[in-house]
Amino acid sequence: MTLIVKTITRLTVGLILLYGIYIVTHGHLSPGGGFAGGVIIALSFVHLMLAFGKDLALKKLSESLASFFESFGAIMFLTIALLGFIGGYFFFNFVFKGKPFNLFSAGIIPLCNIAICLKVGAGLFAVFVALVLLSSTTQKGNK
Amino acid sequence: MNMALLPLTPNLLPLFVAIPLGSAFIVSLLGKKLRGFSDTFSNLATFSLFCFSLLSLLLIKRLGTVVYKVGGWIPPIGICMVLDSLTSFMLITVNLIAFLVTIYSISYMERYTDKWKFYTLFLLMLAGMNGVIVTGDLFNLFVFLEIGSISSYALVAYGVEHEELEASFKYTVMGSIASSFILLGIALLYSYTSSLNMADISRTLAQGKGSQVVFFVSVLFLMGFGLKAALVPFHAWLPDAHPSAPAPISAMLSGVLIKALGVYALARIFFNVLGMTAISSSILMVLGIISMVLGGLLALGQEDIKRLFAYSSISQIGYVVFAIGMGTPLGILAGLFHLFNHAAFKSLLFLNSGSIEYATGTRDLRKMGGLTSKMPVTGYSSLVGSMSISGIPPLSGFWSKLLIILAAIEAKHFIFASIAILVSILTLAYYLKVQKLAFFGELRDSLRGIKEVPLTMKLSMIALSIICIFGGLLLIPGVQKNFLSLATEVLMNGNNYAQIILGSIK
Amino acid sequence: MIYLMCLILFSIGIYCILVKRNLIKIIIGIGIVEYAVNLFFILLGYRAGGRAPILDEKQVVQNMVDPLPQALILTAIVIGLAVTVLIVSIAVRIYEKYGTFDITKIRRLRG
Numbered sequence: 001m002t003l004i005v006k007t008i009t010r011l012t013v014g015l016i017l018l019y020g021i022y023i024v025t026h027g028h029l030s031p032g033g034g035f036a037g038g039v040i041i042a043l044s045f046v047h048l049m050l051a052f053g054k055d056l057a058l059k060k061l062s063e064s065l066a067s068f069f070e071s072f073g074a075i076m077f078l079t080i081a082l083l084g085f086i087g088g089y090f091f092f093n094f095v096f097k098g099k100p101f102n103l104f105s106a107g108i109i110p111l112c113n114i115a116i117c118l119k120v121g122a123g124l125f126a127v128f129v130a131l132v133l134l135s136s137t138t139q140k141g142n143k
Numbered sequence: 144m145n146m147a148l149l150p151l152t153p154n155l156l157p158l159f160v161a162i163p164l165g166s167a168f169i170v171s172l173l174g175k176k177l178r179g180f181s182d183t184f185s186n187l188a189t190f191s192l193f194c195f196s197l198l199s200l201l202l203i204k205r206l207g208t209v210v211y212k213v214g215g216w217i218p219p220i221g222i223c224m225v226l227d228s229l230t231s232f233m234l235i236t237v238n239l240i241a242f243l244v245t246i247y248s249i250s251y252m253e254r255y256t257d258k259w260k261f262y263t264l265f266l267l268m269l270a271g272m273n274g275v276i277v278t279g280d281l282f283n284l285f286v287f288l289e290i291g292s293i294s295s296y297a298l299v300a301y302g303v304e305h306e307e308l309e310a311s312f313k314y315t316v317m318g319s320i321a322s323s324f325i326l327l328g329i330a331l332l333y334s335y336t337s338s339l340n341m342a343d344i345s346r347t348l349a350q351g352k353g354s355q356v357v358f359f360v361s362v363l364f365l366m367g368f369g370l371k372a373a374l375v376p377f378h379a380w381l382p383d384a385h386p387s388a389p390a391p392i393s394a395m396l397s398g399v400l401i402k403a404l405g406v407y408a409l410a411r412i413f414f415n416v417l418g419m420t421a422i423s424s425s426i427l428m429v430l431g432i433i434s435m436v437l438g439g440l441l442a443l444g445q446e447d448i449k450r451l452f453a454y455s456s457i458s459q460i461g462y463v464v465f466a467i468g469m470g471t472p473l474g475i476l477a478g479l480f481h482l483f484n485h486a487a488f489k490s491l492l493f494l495n496s497g498s499i500e501y502a503t504g505t506r507d508l509r510k511m512g513g514l515t516s517k518m519p520v521t522g523y524s525s526l527v528g529s530m531s532i533s534g535i536p537p538l539s540g541f542w543s544k545l546l547i548i549l550a551a552i553e554a555k556h557f558i559f560a561s562i563a564i565l566v567s568i569l570t571l572a573y574y575l576k577v578q579k580l581a582f583f584g585e586l587r588d589s590l591r592g593i594k595e596v597p598l599t600m601k602l603s604m605i606a607l608s609i610i611c612i613f614g615g616l617l618l619i620p621g622v623q624k625n626f627l628s629l630a631t632e633v634l635m636n637g638n639n640y641a642q643i644i645l646g647s648i649k
Numbered sequence: 650m651i652y653l654m655c656l657i658l659f660s661i662g663i664y665c666i667l668v669k670r671n672l673i674k675i676i677i678g679i680g681i682v683e684y685a686v687n688l689f690f691i692l693l694g695y696r697a698g699g700r701a702p703i704l705d706e707k708q709v710v711q712n713m714v715d716p717l718p719q720a721l722i723l724t725a726i727v728i729g730l731a732v733t734v735l736i737v738s739i740a741v742r743i744y745e746k747y748g749t750f751d752i753t754k755i756r757r758l759r760g
Contacts, residue, residue, distance in 0.1 A: 031703065035727055071172040078165050081157075084214065101706045120727075127734050134741060282721055289728045293735060300739055308743050309755050315736050316666065319679050323686050326725060330690040333718070383758045 372405020
């Protein structure tokens with residue numbers, strides 16, 4: 001990729017990541033939530049891969065770590081749901097709910113958002129890595 | 144929190160979805176590091192699910208119809224899970240076959256790499272099927288339907304060979320069009336009744352007159368769920384997808400997936416939510432008859448053993464839909480009984496074809512012969528399965544086919560009853576062809592070195608053949624009253640479903 | 650009137666799936682069908698004169714559009730993404746094995 005793309009990527013990738021985290025944590029107050037934030041976080045890593053090549057992106061987040069985060073996010077979500085049995089029902093909102101419209105309010109909803117963000121972000125990045133690795137082994141086989 | 148009484152409280156219901164989901168991701172996390180972990184853990188998960196499904200029968204006896212509010216929100220604001228007799232009948236069928244197939248795949252899947260990926264996808268598919276059966280809310284049904292379907296698209300393409308990829312592509316395209324039709328139907332139904340809870344919609348529709356929107360919605364659902372259930376003319380994906388999958392997955396797809404996602408959802412929506420009319424009943428009966436005849440005729444000319452079994456599945460599902468479409472109590476009882484029997488014997492036949500492939504490496508009927516002398520367990524269980532599906536007394540298939548024909552005669556559809564008898568003779572014809580070409584006769588020289596299959600595969604096949612032999616016992620009056628008749632009553636209740644559900648909310 | 654446009658979009662998608670010969674164009678057709686159904690569902694929730702269904706502490710609760718279809722369609726979009734990802738990886742593998750994207754040449758299974 002050209003010098004312009006590389007410079008702009010170096011300047012903006014951190015901001016994209018931060019914006020994604022903002023959308024995830026404010027999911028119960030404004031539109032967004034886990035899925036949209038997770039996609040934005042995954043896209044920041046994919047942006048690195050497009051501009052600098054797959055080796056640099058894999059050094060930042062290797063594929064085994066992405067696979068671990070994916071399963072971990074799903075298990076965290078299921079654990080929060082099963083812990084709802086404390087309140088008597090599956091998926092019950094058992095955490096202390098503060099005043100509405102604050103950042104720390106609405107019980108389990110922010111925790112669920114974080115779990116979904118981990119799963120979606122890691123999963124989408126792992127899909128890109130798998131397709132890139134597949135095409136590179138195909139080209140090596142063809143030569 | 145009384146943990147000691149957890150099995151017999153209504154808290155049992157979410158476990159049917161939570162256990163396979165949790166096990167799938169734990170296997171995905173730890174399966175590649177520890178050897179043998181994925182096998183033991185998934186078998187433990189399916190065994191516990193099977194025990195819980197048996198406990199659900201006791202739960203219904205103790206508490207009547209159970210309605211579980213997820214998250215404590217009262218329906219129709221929240222999602223509810225419903226456990227009535229039809230639900231527990233389907234749960235027992237699905238989890239029993241899943242447990243036996245998991246035992247089989249301990250040895251069979253050694254040939255493929257990365258067994259933990261197989262178990263992850265398998266448990267996700269099981270979670271989707273259990274979710275469809277247990278839920279009481281239309282959109283929740285769509286989400287679990289998609290979870291089950293997407294896992295099955297991936298499982299059909301599991302060993303990445305030429306034909307498997309092509310079959311999986313075809314299956315994915317047709318399956319996603321069907322899901323779009325179902326979502327369109329749900330959207331129209333929501334705009335008409337402004338609710339997504341099945342009991343609430345049923346109550347609203349019972350009060351109004353039958354209008355054009357409801358008829359259009361029922362046609363959309365018939366197209367969508369009919370494709371998942373492989374009714375003619377939506378059957379074109381099945382003869383490519385089922386043979387290409389690995390043998391345990393073919394058993395699951397043909398044995399339970401087309402029933403849980405297709406026939407059960409169709410019955411639940413047409414009887415309990417939309418209300419059965421004369422037009423819907425005759426459409427279901429005609430489609431069932433056409434499936435019976437077409438599946439049987441196309442199966443006669445096949446040389447690939449798994450493709451023949453796939454066409455036979457289309458034919459037998461035609462029997463089930465024809466019987467359920469009749470709408471009379473004896474018809475629905477016969478249809479549900481044939482559904483249970485077909486799950487047992489079709490999975491047994493597919494597992495047999497898997498062990499033939501494991502031992503001889505071929506699926507072509509023209510290259511086999513005389514296998515019973517070297518593989519007695521496979522040979523005799525295949526004989527039991529074939530005789531049962533053709534309807535030879537006193538095996539279980541005879542009783543269910545007899546009941547279907549009697550129900551057709553009782554409802555005065557004499558032409559349909561005679562077509563059913565003719566197709567039954569046709570079924571006997573092609574299964575005798577399979578037995579003669581594959582198991583009896585001379586053993587070829589190229590096949591002299593084969594041995595019997597490993598122990599775990601033998602165990603599943605023996606267990607399934609015992610179910611085939613003793614399946615007729617489900618019709619003894621004492622047993623039938625508790626198991627099949629209650630399930631029939633749920634469907635016959637029709638729109639009273641709404642009163643039962645909304646009345647049981649505490 | 651606007652629902653008719655959704656139906657036209659749906660038919661364009663079905664036309665793509667049935668007529669086109671390239672695998673990737675069929676995948677794009679599936680995407681168009683799914684998005685047409687999602688759009689139809691959201692448009693059903695429109696109430697005349699409503700505003701976005703977001704609560705804020707300083708505003709009085711007024712006429713809002715229906716928020717339930719919006720939550721459901723988020724789920725449906727994720728499902729569409731999952732199907733697209735799966736079918737694109739199958740298509741890439743098919744290209745590796747058969748060497749072509751043309752669906753009339755990928756016909757090993759007959760009947």
